[in-house]
Amino acid sequence: MKTNDVILQTTSKVVFFIIILFAIHLFFAGHYHPGGGFVGGLMTSGALVLLLLAFDIKTVAKGFPIDYKILIGIGLLFAIGTAAGALVFNVPFFTHVFGDVYLPIFGETSLHTAMLFDLGVYLVVIGVTMTIIQTIGESE
Amino acid sequence: MLVIAMQVSLVLITIAMLGFIYRLIKGPTVPDRIVALDAIGINLVAMIAVLSMLFRTYVFLDVILLLGILSFIGTTAFSKFLEKGEIIENDRNH
Numbered sequence: 661m662k663t664n665d666v667i668l669q670t671t672s673k674v675v676f677f678i679i680i681l682f683a684i685h686l687f688f689a690g691h692y693h694p695g696g697g698f699v700g701g702l703m704t705s706g707a708l709v710l711l712l713l714a715f716d717i718k719t720v721a722k723g724f725p726i727d728y729k730i731l732i733g734i735g736l737l738f739a740i741g742t743a744a745g746a747l748v749f750n751v752p753f754f755t756h757v758f759g760d761v762y763l764p765i766f767g768e769t770s771l772h773t774a775m776l777f778d779l780g781v782y783l784v785v786i787g788v789t790m791t792i793i794q795t796i797g798e799s800e
Numbered sequence: 801m802l803v804i805a806m807q808v809s810l811v812l813i814t815i816a817m818l819g820f821i822y823r824l825i826k827g828p829t830v831p832d833r834i835v836a837l838d839a840i841g842i843n844l845v846a847m848i849a850v851l852s853m854l855f856r857t858y859v860f861l862d863v864i865l866l867l868g869i870l871s872f873i874g875t876t877a878f879s880k881f882l883e884k885g886e887i888i889e890n891d892r893n894h
Contacts, residue, residue, distance in 0.1 A: 663883070668876070679869055686862065694859050703866070706873055713876050716892040797888030 665714065672714035679707035687782055697778035701785025708790060717797055728790040735783030742777040806850050813850070817843045834878045841871030 683703035690696030711720050746755040758772035820843065823836040845867050852860035881887050 675869075675872070682865055682869070689862075694862055699866075703869070706869060710873055710876070712888050713873070713880055716889040718891045793888070798890060 669714045672710050676707050676711055679703060679710065683707065687778070690778060691772060691775065697781030698785055701782040702789065704782075705786050705789035705793075708786075709793060712793070712797065717794060728787045728794070730787075731783050732787035732791070735780040735785075735787060738780030738783065739777055742773055742780065745773075803854070806854050810847065810850055810854075813843055813847050817847075830882060834875060834882075837878075838871055838875045841867060841874075845871075 683700045683706075686695035686703060687697060687700030688695075690700070708720065708724070711723075742756075743754045746753060749755075756773045756777075758770065758774075761769055761771050763769050817840055820836045820840045824833050824840070827833045827836060845864050848860050848863055848867070852858070877887050
């Protein structure tokens with residue numbers, strides 16, 4: 661019997677963007693407020709899991725053609741790159757720099773290289789969570 | 801005065817949660833228990849809101865939205881397992 665999930669699918673399409681925006685907010689707020697890469701990544705994969713619940717694995721894979729195992733590698737590369745970049749400037753491993761930069765649209769913005777490390781954590785958390793869930797879901 | 805009101809509301813929310821926990825343990829069918837769990841999540845949201853007012857802090861406000869989203873996803877997953885027997889389908893159209 662073919663079930664009809666119009667309400668679930670429509671609600672998921674709307675709620676997905678709210679969760680993604682909340683995850684981005686958590687990720688960028690991590691320096692001054694509670695949040696950070698770990699919770700942001702978990703929330704993003706929560707949004708993807710909601711889409712997996714409402715639709716199926718093939719539809720979501722068509723919408724987001726991402727190999728999540730490669731995402732883990734990119735995240736680890738970000739982390740090691742941020743840490744090793746300090747060696748180029750003849751300072752110890754994992755030395756971070758920060759400062760206020762004037763950007764065209766945002767104006768006076770405080771930037772920190774720890775955010776790039778956090779981006780690595782974010783990508784690794786998404787990759788690991790989605791790999792685990794998809795591997796379990798695909799088994800017949 | 802406001803502090804007393806918040807403490808009273810905390811006690812009332814706790815009593816409501818105890819009622820839901822009774823339904824969670826006693827509930828004869830599985831959907832009873834799922835609805836009880838969902839309502840416990842929403843009660844937890846209310847309790848965190850009152851507690852963050854009591855502690856005079858903003859940092860718990862993210863937890864409220866987080867719990868709402870997690871409760872929704874969890875209830876959806878449980879309901880889909882009850883209806884179809886599998887939570888994540890491989891291909892729906894065949």
